[in-house]
Amino acid sequence: MNFSWRRAKSVAYKEYKHILRDPFTLAVTLILPMIFVGMFGFVIDLDYKHMRVAVRDNDQTSVSRRFLQEMASSGYFDLSPVHTPAAADRALEQNASPALLVIKRGFGRNIRAANPEKPAQVQLLADGTDNVQASIMGSYMQGVVQKANAVFMRDNPELAGGAEGAARLAGGQIRSRFLFNPELNSRWFIVPALSTIIIGFLAIVLTALTVAKEWENGSMELLLSTPVRPSEIVLGKLVPYFVLTFLDVLVVFVLAVYVFRIPFLGSFLFYMAACWVYITGALALGLVISVVTRQQQAAIQFAFAVGLLPSFIFSGFIFPIENMPAFFQYFTALFPQRWFLLISRTVFLSDAAPATLAAAFGAIGLFAAAMILLAVHKFKTDVEP
């Protein structure tokens, strides 16, 4: 018996009807991506802004106020003054503020004196339990100090040794420029990666249930007694879910580009081709799980384990792969999520030629082909336990 397109088509058509008649699955499939994008796009913001800082200004001069004004106008800090040392301690201890800024007495006088022996001092006490925020505060604070210095010098050049001193200071600064995402906007970084997570999870779960469901409701036994072949069932099961998952990709794409205004600079056609290959691989992996477990509950647990976890942990979505131990850097190469994430972020934010992503494209292609072959190979054509 040869492969029959007609049989594959009839399995696909049947599956398409199941999808249409199961409003819950359909709703989850179409609404979940929107929830994901909304959650990651709006709620989770890795950019630290409006960090609360308690301020104890022991100087109370126009210079110290000017300094605080500079600090507040940066947008990174929300300042709340405290007036006693006890209140300052309380603010830190009770987590009312993750940091305390202390301006020492004589701050204004020292600035005016411009004596290198006696520099004006501010002290930032940051809560180290959130080490990321604490170190970010430290570096933002340096920026504020530099800017304040520049302002003081501009207002009164002779303060810091005249115009020469100001020029020397400005010349010594490091000027960084970030390519592709100049503002280091985390939303630009996260939203293009969401397709990876959504497909990596949804596609696997969707197909993981299909074959297992047929085994559980008995229809597989009837199906296996007909001339239908495993390759026809696998293809027939892939196609409708492919269309459904691709709709999800388009939803994420439209939200990314038109709602979040994330630039899309790469080749649209290349991105679509990569999506198709990646979706196929993820769906086929779901089928492999379904074919092997033959039980919906076990299938869904497997799907979570191999779909959701690697999508978040081994893809580079949260933890940069370059920072992983060498073993895990190689290990992540086994997961298509890693490669598709790279493609997705690159084509959104840079106009790099598709050829630079050939290895990543090859990896997801290899994975998809391997999974399809495995699903067909592992497909049982009998009811042996």
Added chain:
Amino acid sequence: MPALRADVRQVSKKMGRAQALRQVSAGFGAGQVHGIIGPNGAGKTTLIRVLAGLLQPDEGSVAYDENGQPLSAADVKRVTGYFPQEPSLYPDLTCREHLEFFRDLYDLPQAPFERRAEELLYATGMTPFTERPAGKLSGGMYKKLGLMCVLLNRPKLLLLDEPTIGVDPVSRQELWDLVYGFAGKEMTVIVSTSYMDEAGRCGQVHVLSGGRMLASGAPQEVMAHFGVTDFAEIFLKNE
């Protein structure tokens, strides 16, 4: 298009820890209605699944022939219809959608399919229910739909695993009438049942108990062999 003959020779099969079949031998002559009878756990389903090619015997073999010509497993699959005991249709698909799905699986051309579907719907009295989903059919109608699906392809060997279980007496009668209506020179029918009163309806009965084939033959011969007047007595005697 003559019917198939199936011969089971010394077949043993273990399912998990249980020895489901123990050196079972039986001949299922072409064009007859065969009943595999036995209580629950006798090995009926296992034997039917072995005959359907869905289980491979641990020992022994199954051979099929058509007019004395042996057939390969792939050939047999193409001309065998099997309806399992467990519900196995799609609850959300209508009767018509089921028939169309099986039309494609069996690669039937449209015109002969339409004739055959009409014939089957008429014979089963299911014509008014073609647009009803399988999940909303009564027990008897559900079995009739299953029977129609497997009969679409005009199988030469029809395997029905306890088709009348959980079906009311009127529907049971209708199902048997249908089986006899379609059986004949072109189709061998093998039906398993645990209803002893149904054994008498079969042309040949094969008595299975504890995985062993106790006897095969015409119902009267088998009863005479055991010296009983009712099939149930065979199993009561054996306990």
